[in-house]
Amino acid sequence: MIIVYTGDGKGKTTAALGLVLRAVGHGKSIRMIQFIKGSWHYGEMSSSSRLSPEFEMIAVGKGFVGIMDDTSTPQQHTDTARQALSLALKNISDSTFDIIILDEINYAIHLGLVSEDDLLSVLDSRHPDVDVVLTGNYATDKVIQVADLVTEMRSIKHPFQKGIRAKEGIDF
Numbered sequence: 001m002i003i004v005y006t007g008d009g010k011g012k013t014t015a016a017l018g019l020v021l022r023a024v025g026h027g028k029s030i031r032m033i034q035f036i037k038g039s040w041h042y043g044e045m046s047s048s049s050r051l052s053p054e055f056e057m058i059a060v061g062k063g064f065v066g067i068m069d070d071t072s073t074p075q076q077h078t079d080t081a082r083q084a085l086s087l088a089l090k091n092i093s094d095s096t097f098d099i100i101i102l103d104e105i106n107y108a109i110h111l112g113l114v115s116e117d118d119l120l121s122v123l124d125s126r127h128p129d130v131d132v133v134l135t136g137n138y139a140t141d142k143v144i145q146v147a148d149l150v151t152e153m154r155s156i157k158h159p160f161q162k163g164i165r166a167k168e169g170i171d172f
């Protein structure tokens with residue numbers, strides 16, 4: 001299956017992580033690849049090791065440092081997203097992992113860091129035993145078309161609107 005979590009509401013990455021929790025319970029192997037440099041937070045990075053070796057998170061092109069303050073240049077963002085896509089191609093076209101999560105891929109396309117055509121050809125090369133999860137707002141029509149399951153998170157309220165900053169354990 002190709003699963004898409006998109007929309008402007010909170011819950012896209014956490015929905016993917018919820019799926020990880022479920023899949024690990026069935027002994028599935030899952031790899032999550034980060035497309036936007038700095039988009040991962042401390043909470044899931046430290047707890048993910050507890051689901052090891054079934055689950056692993058890969059931050060391409062950098063170590064797990066400096067994630068709260070993004071000081072990357074546009075070129076570094078592009079390089080990260082492209083490297084992430086070539087890793088995605090490798091992992092989606094063979095069956096080393098049962099599930100591959102491309103976190104913030106939709107947003108990376110929206111920002112022009114990777115092309116929609118490149119993503120579509122990666123999805124086209126998908127090994128039939130591999131499930132793929134794509135997160136990020138602004139999923140394109142073509143991505144929605146090739147997906148089997150698409151959920152749009154729609155924001156009704158977010159504490160940010162009241163000026164409440166990101167909360168530990170809830171947002172990061």
Ligand code: ATP
Binds near residue numbers: 153
């Ligand atoms: P989460 O990781 O919490 O599931 P997400 O993946 O749906 O969120 P992203 O676009 O990746 O959302 O943004 C992540 C951060 O932005 C989180 O701290 C989240 O609380 C915040 N966020 C998500 N939606 C909104 C919104 N509608 N207004 C303000 N902040 C938001």
Ligand code: MG
Binds near residue numbers: 012014104136
């Ligand atoms: Mg997210």
